[in-house]
Amino acid sequence: MxxxxxxxxxxxxxxxxxxxxxxxxxxxxxxxxxxxxxxxxxxxxxxxxxxxxxxxxxxxxxxxxxxxxxxxxxxxxxxxxxxxxxxxxxxxxxxKAEPTLLARDGELFTGAMRRQRVTRDDILSALRSEGLDDLSQAAAVVLETDGSISVLKASSDRTPGVMGVPQPETPSRRPGRA
Missing domain, CATH: 1.20.1270 (Substrate Binding Domain Of Dnak; Chain:A; Domain 2)
Incomplete structure (x- = not known):
C-alpha cells in the first residue's frame, strides 16, 4: 500500500x-x-x-x-x-461562448439567468465580493465565457452599453433588490 x-x-x-x-x-x-x-x-x-x-x-x-x-x-x-x-x-x-448579461441597473434578467443556470444568490455573492451590498450599485452583472461572474460598478458617467456583451433582445427581467 x-x-x-x-x-x-x-x-x-x-x-x-x-x-x-x-x-x-x-x-x-x-x-x-x-x-x-x-x-x-x-x-x-x-x-x-x-x-x-x-x-x-x-x-x-x-x-x-x-x-x-x-x-x-x-x-x-x-x-x-x-x-x-x-x-x-x-x-x-x-x-468560444459569448458573455451573458445577467443584470443591469438593478434589474435581473431572469430568462438569461435561467438559461445559464445562475441563481440570484450567485449574483448576490458576486456583488458582495466586489464590496457592493445592493444590486442597484451595479451597472451590470455579466457571466463571462470562463464561467466567472463580473460586476461592473455603477457610476455617474455610465454609458448605456456593456462592453462586448450582447444585449438581450426581449429581456424577461424582473426588478430585483439585493
Whole structure:
C-alpha cells in the first residue's frame, strides 16, 4: 500500500522531472495563450495536460517519449484551434461562448439567468465580493465565457452599453433588490 518497488520510485524521480521540463518547454514555445482560462475549451485542455503529465509520471505502461508526444499533440491542437479561431468566426463560435448579461441597473434578467443556470444568490455573492451590498450599485452583472461572474460598478458617467456583451433582445427581467 505504501511501497511497491524501488524501480517504481526511481521511475517517478527520473521520468517526472523530464516530463515536467518537456511540458514547460512546450508551453514556452506555444505561447501564453495555451494555458489561459478564457473559456471551457481552454479549461479542458489545461485539465487534459495535467492528466497526461500525471499518466506519464505514474503509469508504468506509458513510456516517457509516448507521454511527451501526447503533451506535444495536445498543445499543438490547442495552438491550432486558437490560431484558427482568431482567423475564423465559424471556428471561434464553435469553441468560444459569448458573455451573458445577467443584470443591469438593478434589474435581473431572469430568462438569461435561467438559461445559464445562475441563481440570484450567485449574483448576490458576486456583488458582495466586489464590496457592493445592493444590486442597484451595479451597472451590470455579466457571466463571462470562463464561467466567472463580473460586476461592473455603477457610476455617474455610465454609458448605456456593456462592453462586448450582447444585449438581450426581449429581456424577461424582473426588478430585483439585493
Amino acid at each position: 505504501f511501497f511497491d518497488t524501488w524501480s517504481g520510485l526511481a521511475r517517478v524521480v527520473i521520468v517526472g522531472p523530464l516530463a515536467y521540463v518537456a511540458l514547460v518547454l512546450f508551453l514556452r514555445i506555444s505561447g501564453k495563450r495555451t494555458l489561459t482560462k478564457l473559456n471551457a475549451f481552454d479549461l479542458v485542455v489545461t485539465v487534459a495536460l495535467g492528466s497526461t503529465l500525471s499518466s506519464i509520471v505514474l503509469t508504468k505502461s506509458v513510456a516517457l517519449l509516448e507521454g511527451v508526444l501526447a503533451l506535444a499533440t495536445l498543445i499543438a491542437l490547442q495552438y491550432l484551434i486558437t490560431w484558427s479561431s482568431v482567423r475564423s468566426s465559424l471556428i471561434e463560435g464553435l469553441v
